[in-house]
Amino acid sequence: MRYGLRAFFVTNNPMSPADDLSSLKKSLRSTMMARRFSAGNNRPDASQKLRDVFLSNVSLPPASLIAGYCPCRGEIDPAPLVGALLRAKHRVCLPCVVRGSALLSFREWFPGSKLVQGPLGSVFEPPDTAPSVTPSVLLVPLLAFDKKGKRLGYGGGYYDRTLAFLRRQHRILAVGLGFSEQAVAAVPADENDEPLDAVVTDAGVFWP
Secondary structure, eight states, X not given: OXXXXXXXXXXXXXXXXXXXXXXXXXXXXXXXXXXXXXXXXXXXXXXXXXXXXXXXXXXXXXXXEEEOOOXXXXXXXXXXXXXXXXXXXXXXXEEEEOXXXXXXXXXXXXXXXXXXXXTTSSOEEOOTTSOBOOOSEEEEEOSEEOTTOOEEOOXXXXXXXXXXXXXXXXXXXXXXXXXXXXXXXXXXXXXXXXXXXXXXXXXXXXXX
């Protein structure tokens, strides 16, 4: 089921071909940050709807190891979905930033386990005593996405580098999570930007 998600891809994407890639991304980030906050404020039930859309449309192998995330800066909250996945006997881990590394690492998380503030300050993660693991499914926050599965993040490149690394090691499913308003006509990208395998929003799912 596609939920008619194409209707949410806006045509007034704030980009000019005369600008360079960095400027395009910076401009789009500013626009989409405001749009994402607005979406979250207007629809407090979006996370529950996203959970239902995901469970109805995305099939996962039994006992998958799924990387979630702790939401910040207006990101859609994956907690309802993560709770449902845990009840379905999947395992969950969370990304961690390691000082001096360009890649994210992952540590297993269990309901009720404590989280600590990571090196970036705004993101919470399991402590270094939690088991290190390698996920087979990656739930990815985003600022914007397009029909090709391109994703706009904050510019640090952690998810792109980590996803590229994991794809060289084994098969992994990368699913972006967001509000329907985060769909745009085209995300400015180059060869260093890793595409997503799917994007799930509170309004529907899109498979590039």
